[in-house]
Amino acid sequence: MKDFKRYMVTSALPYANGPVHIGHLAGVYIPSDIYVRYLRLRGKDVLWVCGSDEHGVPITLKAKKENKSPQDVVDKYHEIIKKSFNDLGISFDIYSRTSAKIHHETASEIFKTINNKNGFIEKTTEQYYDSEAKQFLADRYITGTCPHCGYEKAYGDQCEKCGSSLSATELINAKSSVSGAKPELKPTKHWFLPLDTYEPFLKEWILEGHKEWKPNVYGQCKSWIDQGLQPRAVSRDLDWGVPVPVENADGKVLYVWFDAPIGYISATKEYTNDWEKYWKSPDSKLVHFIGKDNIVFHCIIFPAMLKAEGSYILPENVPANEFLNLEGDKISTSRNWAVWLHEYLVEFEDKQDVLRYVLTANAPETKDNDFTWKDFQARNNNELVAILGNFVNRVVVLTNKYYDGKVPERNELIGEDQNVLDEIKLIKEKVEYSIENFRFREALKEAMNLARLGNKYLAETEPWKLIKTDEERVKTIMNIAIQITASLSVILEPFLPFTSENIRKIIRAEHFDWDTLGDTDLLKTDHQIGKPELLFAKIEDSEIEFQVNKLLATKEQNKEEVHEPVKNEITFEDFQKLDIGTGKIIEAEKVAKTKKLLKLLVDTGVDKRTVVSGIAEFFTAEEVLGKQVSILLNLAPRKIKGIESQGMILMAEDKSGKLHFVASSSEINNGAQIR
Numbered sequence: 001m002k003d004f005k006r007y008m009v010t011s012a013l014p015y016a017n018g019p020v021h022i023g024h025l026a027g028v029y030i031p032s033d034i035y036v037r038y039l040r041l042r043g044k045d046v047l048w049v050c051g052s053d054e055h056g057v058p059i060t061l062k063a064k065k066e067n068k069s070p071q072d073v074v075d076k077y078h079e080i081i082k083k084s085f086n087d088l089g090i091s092f093d094i095y096s097r098t099s100a101k102i103h104h105e106t107a108s109e110i111f112k113t114i115n116n117k118n119g120f121i122e123k124t125t126e127q128y129y130d131s132e133a134k135q136f137l138a139d140r141y142i143t144g145t146c147p148h149c150g151y152e153k154a155y156g157d158q159c160e161k162c163g164s165s166l167s168a169t170e171l172i173n174a175k176s177s178v179s180g181a182k183p184e185l186k187p188t189k190h191w192f193l194p195l196d197t198y199e200p201f202l203k204e205w206i207l208e209g210h211k212e213w214k215p216n217v218y219g220q221c222k223s224w225i226d227q228g229l230q231p232r233a234v235s236r237d238l239d240w241g242v243p244v245p246v247e248n249a250d251g252k253v254l255y256v257w258f259d260a261p262i263g264y265i266s267a268t269k270e271y272t273n274d275w276e277k278y279w280k281s282p283d284s285k286l287v288h289f290i291g292k293d294n295i296v297f298h299c300i301i302f303p304a305m306l307k308a309e310g311s312y313i314l315p316e317n318v319p320a321n322e323f324l325n326l327e328g329d330k331i332s333t334s335r336n337w338a339v340w341l342h343e344y345l346v347e348f349e350d351k352q353d354v355l356r357y358v359l360t361a362n363a364p365e366t367k368d369n370d371f372t373w374k375d376f377q378a379r380n381n382n383e384l385v386a387i388l389g390n391f392v393n394r395v396v397v398l399t400n401k402y403y404d405g406k407v408p409e410r411n412e413l414i415g416e417d418q419n420v421l422d423e424i425k426l427i428k429e430k431v432e433y434s435i436e437n438f439r440f441r442e443a444l445k446e447a448m449n450l451a452r453l454g455n456k457y458l459a460e461t462e463p464w465k466l467i468k469t470d471e472e473r474v475k476t477i478m479n480i481a482i483q484i485t486a487s488l489s490v491i492l493e494p495f496l497p498f499t500s501e502n503i504r505k506i507i508r509a510e511h512f513d514w515d516t517l518g519d520t521d522l523l524k525t526d527h528q529i530g531k532p533e534l535l536f537a538k539i540e541d542s543e544i545e546f547q548v549n550k551l552l553a554t555k556e557q558n559k560e561e562v563h564e565p566v567k568n569e570i571t572f573e574d575f576q577k578l579d580i581g582t583g584k585i586i587e588a589e590k591v592a593k594t595k596k597l598l599k600l601l602v603d604t605g606v607d608k609r610t611v612v613s614g615i616a617e618f619f620t621a622e623e624v625l626g627k628q629v630s631i632l633l634n635l636a637p638r639k640i641k642g643i644e645s646q647g648m649i650l651m652a653e654d655k656s657g658k659l660h661f662v663a664s665s666s667e668i669n670n671g672a673q674i675r
């Protein structure tokens with residue numbers, strides 16, 4: 001494998017429309033922190049950057065909903081995110097943000113460089129426009145039904161259900177998130193990166209050149225490339241973002257996915273004037289840590305951008321993880337179905353490493369995984385307390401008891417001692433191999449095996465019995481046990497930095513480098529260690545119940561909020577545009593070859609009209625005959641399964657999704673106006 005002089009590590013920029021949750025941590029930030037801490041321990045030149053992603057439509061929608069400016073929204077979440085990362089020991093060299101001036105400059109420069117090389121296609125295309133709100137509808141301003149999986153709340157840029165990347169015009173029944181109106185198509189000019197022309201390069205670079213990438217990453221890239229790549233717009237009609245830096249581009253900004261990855265470069269620039277060697281020198285190893293929803297952007301689009309710019313290196317690896325679920329359900333910011341880092345840090349004070357441990361031990365590296373509070377408790381009590389905490393405590397207690405806390409002299413080693421020392425070397429190698437191959441679960445398991453090895457060594461040599469008959473032998477055993485404790489502080493540092501520090505405090509040791517791991521003289525004879533202190537405390541059932549109840553309350557709340565208040569305020573005049581009246585169903589039949597549709601004839605008092613209604617799953621034709629209904633009369637006629645439908649029957653949908661007629665509570669004449 002190629003030897004690199006330095007490492008440039010990036011972690012996906014968290015989106016500044018909400019705090020960070022355990023899914024983000026398990027997928028991106030904890031694995032990258034382990035990787036970087038390990039490299040630093042080995043004395044490598046490594047620079048690790050991250051920052052808040054502060055542009056894009058969800059931010060503007062949130063600002064609108066909360067009646068704030070987009071800047072207010074990102075300021076708030078940037079601070080929360082930054083602080084919670086810091087408190088968890090996530091050791092970025094810099095945590096920047098994309099609303100920073102340096103980022104706007106960097107993104108503009110890169111756009112201009114590509115543009116000057118004619119690297120973009122300028123195209124006028126038809127885009128959805130909301131004529132009520134008088135604005136173009138980019139990305140999440142549009143929702144509709146996903147053409148791939150049928151999910152009804154897909155966004156104009158992506159379906160969150162099946163993960164497909166979409167363009168707004170592909171959505172079925174598209175509607176504006178601003179006004180709820182049905183949008184119309186209107187021409188607008190944009191800049192496109194012709195991804196299709198990068199196909200040969202991507203094939204060679206990824207499909208031939210990076211077969212070592214994780215199968216989920218490689219597979220997704222291959223499927224994208226095999227499907228055939230299309231030119232992709234890098235600009236949007238929006239007023240929040242990095243303005244397109246050319247003339248006559250008013251009202252247009254860089255697409256958030258064009259500017260966000262450039263944020264890595266801007267952050268590096270902000271951190272050091274000597275940034276170019278990290279980004280432009282071929283002896284730098286660039287690694288992107290991301291979640292699986294970002295694979296296409298980091299493996300296809302960003303490399304194509306960098307290639308188009310021409311002076312940057314490309315990533316050596318993109319170790320994307322799958323998703324972490326919570327108690328069997330997909331984590332969701334909008335449904336508040338998450339364990340929020342800033343809340344965890346308050347509710348579990350000084351237990352940063354417990355979360356780091358559980359999220360690594362259970363990391364979704366090869367498949368989606370589930371976080372449960374029961375598992376959290378079990379891993380703390382049965383592994384951290386019972387294995388790691390127990391070993392260190394025994395060593396410190398016995399050393400204090402037998403030798404007043406002074407490291408005893410080591411005599412001649414016998415077979416069982418040598419075996420243990422050999423085993424430490426093996427564990428070290430396994431951890432190195434696993435970390436370097438981005439297998440952090442495996443690496444943590446191996447690191448914990450060092451504590452297991454220590455326990456086993458004490459259990460087999462039984463110094464507490466031997467002390468009565470062979471004091472000299474016990475000195476050797478305890479000396480080795482103390483060296484194992486010191487080695488634990490090294491091997492655990494990438495994973496559990498707070499614990500590693502605590503072990504060093506207890507044994508009163510300085511910081512050790514990675515390469516000293518397994519040395520038999522980390523602590524010299526007569527070195528004075530400290531008093532015993534517990535590294536971990538048991539987590540009680542009541543603490544877990546509290547968390548589970550919190551989630552159950554969220555679940556209840558989500559049920560009650562079936563009616564999402566997503567529609568914008570309207571005026572009375574708007575309401576008056578609706579002509580709603582009473583009517584009676586006088587004929588009804590099932591529409592052939594459909595599950596949901598009934599064809600109804602409705603007496604509206606002034607006429608008899610045909611309405612196609614999607615109620616057949618809940619009512620038979622016989623059941624609805626003679627029913628009094630409320631009908632929207634002035635809805636533009638629509639052809640449904642070849643039948644012209646003139647109006648819409650109003651229905652209420654209950655929690656379970658069942659439909660109910662909405663009608664006058666007493667029998668009245670047909671044609672009464674509802675207002």
Ligand SMILES: [Zn+2]
Nearest residue numbers: 146149159162
């Ligand atoms: Zn879908």
